[in-house]
Amino acid sequence: MSGGSTIWGGRFGGGPSEIMEEINASIGFDRRLYAQDIAASMAHCRMLARAGIISEADAKSILDGLAKIRDEIEAGSFTFRRDLEDIHMNVESRLTDLIGEAAGRLHTARSRNDQVATDFKLWVRDAFDRLDLGLQALQQALIDRAETHAADVLPGFTHLQSAQPVTLGHHLLAYVEMTGRDRGRAKDARARMNESPLGAAALAGTSFPIDREMTAREMGFDRPCANSLDAVSDRDFALEYLSTAAIAATHLSRLAEEMVIWSSAQFGFVKLPDSFSTGSSIMPQKRNPDAAELVRAKAGRVIGDLNALLIVMKGLPLAYSKDMQDDKEPLFEAADTLDLCLAAMTGMITDVTFDTDRMRASTALGFITATDLADWLVRVLGLPFRQAHHVTGALVKMAEDRGIDLDQLSLQDMQTVEPGITEDLFSVLGVASSVASRTSFGGTAPDNVRAAVAEARRRFLHGEAG
DSSP: OOGGGSTTGGGOSSOOOHHHHHHHOOHHHHGGGHHHHHHHHHHHHHHHHHTTSSOHHHHHHHHHHHHHHHHHHHHTOOOOOGGGOSHHHHHHHHHHHHHGGGGGGTTTTOOHHHHHHHHHHHHHHHHHHHHHHHHHHHHHHHHHHHHHTSSOEEEEEETTEEEEEEEHHHHHHHHHHHHHHHHHHHHHHHHHHOEEOTTOTTTTOOSSOOOHHHHHHHTTOSEEOSOHHHHHHOOHHHHHHHHHHHHHHHHHHHHHHHHHHHTSTTTOOEEOOGGGOBOOSSOTTOOBOHHHHHHHHHHHHHHHHHHHHHHHHTTOOSSOOGGGGGGHHHHHHHHHHHHHHHHHHHHHHHHOEEOHHHHHHHTTTTTTTHHHHHHHHHHHHOOOHHHHHHHHHHHHHHHHHHTOOGGGSOHHHHHTTOTTOOGGGGGGSSHHHHHHHOOSTTOOOHHHHHHHHHHHIIIIITTOOO
């Protein structure tokens, strides 16, 4: 390959080696930016014509050519050339084939540095929008199931040990809040990133009389980036997407872990739908929660993608370095992975069968209303909580030694530990009474859950997310 056959060939006497071409090329992955690249080029072209930098005739030829290239790519008839390195040069080369010399005027007053930053921002902005829709769909599924199960009880756990009874609706709404924060992070980051790098050129701006406000508006940005050095070297927007994605994937992983545990024979709280389960090649009785396990695993990939880009960026001086070409693959992978995981988890939550009888039966284990007993001692007998805690612990030990639950102890047995206990105590030891009493704001009482479902619909499903 001669030096003149590359976009930067005029500076070099010889062409790149095959190894250099291999490590330098990004068309294998950045072809995904074609729509954003063409949209940004169209905005730049219209601005150049409006400013009198190129003629209206050349602008029309360029715009028509770009539209044809977009159609070719979408029809699958476009030939991507590896020797042209990236999507930008592939588009520009094809534009030259289509309209001739006028194609060379498109790159006036811009550089690949501000071009790629603009294209990438547009892609990430779209990725944030897709993420929000995916999170909202999961919230819809969770809220619908929470409403159905507002009064169904199950053990609430700490340290994976039975702690206090809660309602299933309350448990599911916890994930609605988590995904709500994910949507809030996405919304904040999208607003923060919505500044246009186009017109920063290589790093110092340009001497041409460009209108950066016009191109920013054309592409839906709020304003142009204020500093040309920052405009071409900033990848905070990609890091913020990956940070948001990593936290969201972690939330999905926690929910997936519960699906795995709850679907085990030892728990039996849920039966996952056939569409999200597999069997064993050797054990015919097995029903494996593979989709949930894969969601759990893929969180690690998304977290790794965040780490990868943080490590790429941590040592780069201003402005642009070729290291930044490696910003796209981790983000593309994370976005694809998270989109898939959200779809899988939404499907699982929509179709899972909750065994509410098994859940309720499990509340009989682990002295789950012990806190209610302690609260009664404080509220009715006026004991300091630490003393009530001690009395309750002694009663739990007594019941444990006898192999019975707290409400199976006799009043006389209880009075040997605390003489002030009366028959009224037994009214708070039932699971239904326990959950019904948790009426504080954010508590698990069924009426609370029904109100929280209505509020969640208003906040998250009717345009008030975040």
